[in-house]
Amino acid sequence: MRRLLIRRLLLAVPTLLVAATIAFVLAHLAPGSPAVALGGDFGAPGLVEEIARIQGTDRPLAVIYVEWLLRLARGDLGFSFRAQAPVTALIGDRLGVTLVLTLSAALLAMLLGLLLGAATAARKGGRAAVATFALVQALPVYLVAQLLVLVFAVGLGLLPIQGLENPRAPPEGLAGLLADRARHLALPIAALGLGQFGFVALLTRARLREELGRLYVTTARARGAGEATVRLRHALPNALLPLLALFGSRVGALVGGALVVETAFALPGLGRLAVTAAIARDQPTVIGVVLVAALAIVLANLAVDLLQLWLDPRQREAS
Amino acid sequence: MSRAAPACLLGLVLLLVLLLALAPAGGIQALPMTRPFLPPGAAHPFGTDDLGRDMLMAVAQGARTSLLVGLVALALASGLGILVGVAAGLGPVALDEALMRATDVVASLPTLLLAVLVAAFFGGSALLVALVLGLTRWTVIARLVRAETLTLRRLPFFRAALALGCGPWRLARRHLLPQLGAVVAPAAGVIFGGAILAEATLAFVGLGDPERTSWGRLIAAGYPFLDDAWWMWAFPVAAICLTTVLVALAGDAAAREG
Numbered sequence: 001m002r003r004l005l006i007r008r009l010l011l012a013v014p015t016l017l018v019a020a021t022i023a024f025v026l027a028h029l030a031p032g033s034p035a036v037a038l039g040g041d042f043g044a045p046g047l048v049e050e051i052a053r054i055q056g057t058d059r060p061l062a063v064i065y066v067e068w069l070l071r072l073a074r075g076d077l078g079f080s081f082r083a084q085a086p087v088t089a090l091i092g093d094r095l096g097v098t099l100v101l102t103l104s105a106a107l108l109a110m111l112l113g114l115l116l117g118a119a120t121a122a123r124k125g126g127r128a129a130v131a132t133f134a135l136v137q138a139l140p141v142y143l144v145a146q147l148l149v150l151v152f153a154v155g156l157g158l159l160p161i162q163g164l165e166n167p168r169a170p171p172e173g174l175a176g177l178l179a180d181r182a183r184h185l186a187l188p189i190a191a192l193g194l195g196q197f198g199f200v201a202l203l204t205r206a207r208l209r210e211e212l213g214r215l216y217v218t219t220a221r222a223r224g225a226g227e228a229t230v231r232l233r234h235a236l237p238n239a240l241l242p243l244l245a246l247f248g249s250r251v252g253a254l255v256g257g258a259l260v261v262e263t264a265f266a267l268p269g270l271g272r273l274a275v276t277a278a279i280a281r282d283q284p285t286v287i288g289v290v291l292v293a294a295l296a297i298v299l300a301n302l303a304v305d306l307l308q309l310w311l312d313p314r315q316r317e318a319s
Numbered sequence: 320m321s322r323a324a325p326a327c328l329l330g331l332v333l334l335l336v337l338l339l340a341l342a343p344a345g346g347i348q349a350l351p352m353t354r355p356f357l358p359p360g361a362a363h364p365f366g367t368d369d370l371g372r373d374m375l376m377a378v379a380q381g382a383r384t385s386l387l388v389g390l391v392a393l394a395l396a397s398g399l400g401i402l403v404g405v406a407a408g409l410g411p412v413a414l415d416e417a418l419m420r421a422t423d424v425v426a427s428l429p430t431l432l433l434a435v436l437v438a439a440f441f442g443g444s445a446l447l448v449a450l451v452l453g454l455t456r457w458t459v460i461a462r463l464v465r466a467e468t469l470t471l472r473r474l475p476f477f478r479a480a481l482a483l484g485c486g487p488w489r490l491a492r493r494h495l496l497p498q499l500g501a502v503v504a505p506a507a508g509v510i511f512g513g514a515i516l517a518e519a520t521l522a523f524v525g526l527g528d529p530e531r532t533s534w535g536r537l538i539a540a541g542y543p544f545l546d547d548a549w550w551m552w553a554f555p556v557a558a559i560c561l562t563t564v565l566v567a568l569a570g571d572a573a574a575r576e577g
Contacts, residue, residue, distance in 0.1 A: 015427045030440030138563040142523045256431030278439035293429035
């Protein structure tokens, strides 16, 4: 078990390095530069060069890269010339929103997917359910988001259309703040969760059908266990193990979905930061967000590994 | 289920041929303008958009870009995935270890975020986006192919071929590749659909290909008219859903047959 942990952690370093380097190379090979973005295409003669000198972007790429690596090793992600703030501060401000959004959506997708997948795993029929799950999975997330807004915000007037807080009536006290945030995040979480649940439901159903054909299920039924007990207590835990490994690989999709949902609901999160920073050629910010996303994926995979070891005695013995 | 795969594929091919045959030359800009916001009717089965252009023609035009993106990503991801998977499965242990660790690293990259970067930095060319997706999403196929190769190389037919003096190229081409289709097909279907959706996502956040009309760009264009002109977004969305579901079903059926 310790060996696996060490292996995973050792692999995390090159993974993060590769992700950051790809973002770095892309950002610096791109036409245009942060100096041009600030100085403008028609700036006074020498203005762009002056800005580049202040930023230090006029030096050779290799020098910038090595210096950037050294700073990265100290946990310094650089300075955003566009926002005039350190990148760590920019990311820190927005990390909370994205974390709450993605974690709640992942939880919602898992619960919904497991329940509906287990409910439709009967031996016969269920084609309609599969088609529905597959269709939900194929819908663009932003469309789901906007349809939810049309129904719950515009039509029924129950929830706010976008944003993270109500600027007209600032909430009072901690309870009021939490309630306000929950109201504003309900639709984004629902949109992101709905976009992901089809995948979980399809896999749960397929895995559960496999397990339901096994002999121990017949034994449980012969002992008089009810259908719900057989499915949820006997078959589901066994079906879940291979599913768990796939959850780790879904984090990337979740991050991508967050990017869309934050844009659709005008939420101040990391995804929107990435898009606006990329369009504005804000290189340090973009690289920082890519690094955070890669770190999230690495950590999720680590968590899945540990969870699997904890849940599955066979793996514990093997390692 | 034995006839489902050909049926799905046939349906898909027919649909695509129809759409591509309909697609007018010269892009969406060359479409004649009539009255804007006409709901679906006899003259315009899919209605008209905000500039009075026929939505059926626009969707047909969008098929070219969206399908191209899906196909390029699929071809790249399958090619790379099979190459890495077979090399890892057949090669020496050191090569296997190196390739699989590299696969782990690539699998941990935030692919959509990288596509956003490339689209923002280099202009949102649809082909470039397809390239990024193909170059980053091959890891699933590589892992599946490696596992299957490791299983196949223990089987008698493979050992017999080896004993007869078969070289590694011939082994891979004649004895492995024909068996890998069933393993690759479902994952390939997911990559194809995922690429089309990813391109649509980029179009939505404002990073679409300015030169080409894709289904994603049509949806993004219809987005401001969400409750006024449903036909502007519903038909491109239906096109994406239909294509991804059909491809997924075909891949699934192919796997069951193989």
